[in-house]
Amino acid sequence: MKKDRFTIWQKDMSAQITYSASVITTLTLKIRRKGDLMATGELLDKKLREIRTKREVLLQPAPNYESYKTMLERGFLVRYNYESTAIEGNPLTQIEHDGILNRDQCPNTDRMRSVYEAINHADAFCYVNQHAIEPLNEERLLTLHKLLMSHLLDGGKYRTCNITVRGATHPFPPYTELPQLMNQFFTGLEEKRLSLTKYELAAWAHEEFVSIHPFVDGNGRMARLIMNYILLSYDCLPISVPIEKKEEYFKMLDNYYTDRNIIPLVELIIQQEEREADRVIKVMEPLSYPLIIDYNELHNRYPLKEDYIKELRIIMDRYREEIEKRRGF
Structure with missing residues (x-):
């Protein structure tokens, strides 16, 4: 079976994760000695793991x-x-x-x-x-x-x-x-x-x-x-x-x-590994709140009127379209 080399990001860069671009961009890569180099490589690994383990924001994958x-x-x-x-x-x-x-x-x-x-x-x-x-x-x-x-x-x-x-x-x-x-x-x-x-x-x-x-x-x-x-x-x-x-x-x-x-x-x-991680984060990072809403679950859980649900759906659809424009679609 051919393994998708972006699988590691597919698993973790969905709407189930909150990302922080600052986690990566604050890395200092002024390396002159091997000891510094090893520490920096380990720091990069640690920061990437931190990003991939910030889970459970949403139950559904990103749109x-x-x-x-x-x-x-x-x-x-x-x-x-x-x-x-x-x-x-x-x-x-x-x-x-x-x-x-x-x-x-x-x-x-x-x-x-x-x-x-x-x-x-x-x-x-x-x-x-x-x-x-x-x-x-x-x-x-x-x-x-x-x-x-x-x-x-x-x-x-x-x-x-x-x-x-x-x-x-x-x-x-x-x-x-x-x-x-x-x-x-x-x-x-x-x-x-x-x-x-x-x-x-x-x-x-x-x-x-x-x-x-x-x-x-x-x-x-x-x-x-x-x-x-x-x-x-x-x-x-x-x-x-x-x-x-x-x-x-x-x-x-x-x-x-x-x-x-x-x-x-x-x-x-x-340095270039950091650069690529930043690019992935920029494209995949959810912004401020979920892009997908289970409207049936929302209606069952809260006594909301149908008109309100309908209006919310319209607002979220517009929001999603705007996000996709900002991400290059």
Whole structure:
């Protein structure tokens, strides 16, 4: 059975919960030392648990929950698709990504490679979303790369040549070492689950994969997909690296080759995890009072006139419409 990776929010972000955006937004993420980092990661977990345990406000689920959930998923996919491909030089705008993914619109362009990159990246993330309940192994990694490279090159195979990357200050391993290095990567992935936090594991896997660069193309996108694969396996929200942090992000990856320091990327991951949590809260947070009323129960419990019930229904319907407008519908 495929597990919906937003299930953790579906269970808890209904009208049965009172949310407090301030619970998340008050987190301090100025991390410089590993001790601070660990404490901050634990604080984030604690705050997320607090939000998910504020229950029993209403007995019925929020109206149009599936619409909210779909909006969240589509919104993230478009933004993630745009940012992860734009970081690698894809010229499509976020609006064009939205048209391709949500409205079957192909931009008027001769840049079909860019369009395929957008479609493939979305397909690859859907694969991650569906399979993250299973351990990441070589077979799934190669399948992921094959999806990412569809119509572009013969994907799903390690490179058989040496490569250089513009802007990189260090050489990547020769292709003859890839079998051994990738075997060590998967072994390390399992071993480090016992010693690293989920944020540290996601950062290590991302940086280690980039340092190996096992494919001819798509290594950066693959690293970010792997990072989300691990986050989703722990029931965290998937994250996206903002395009405005591109230079800072590339510097982290480049520095890892010499100092093997994952802390800067862990800090970035936690910051973006907070960012995604804020987005979910903003969309899903019930405002001041229930949107659904059981009018029959209300009539049975209180001696209210039919005209009053009817008027109340009209008022609540108008209120619900206004809330949905404010939430983007």
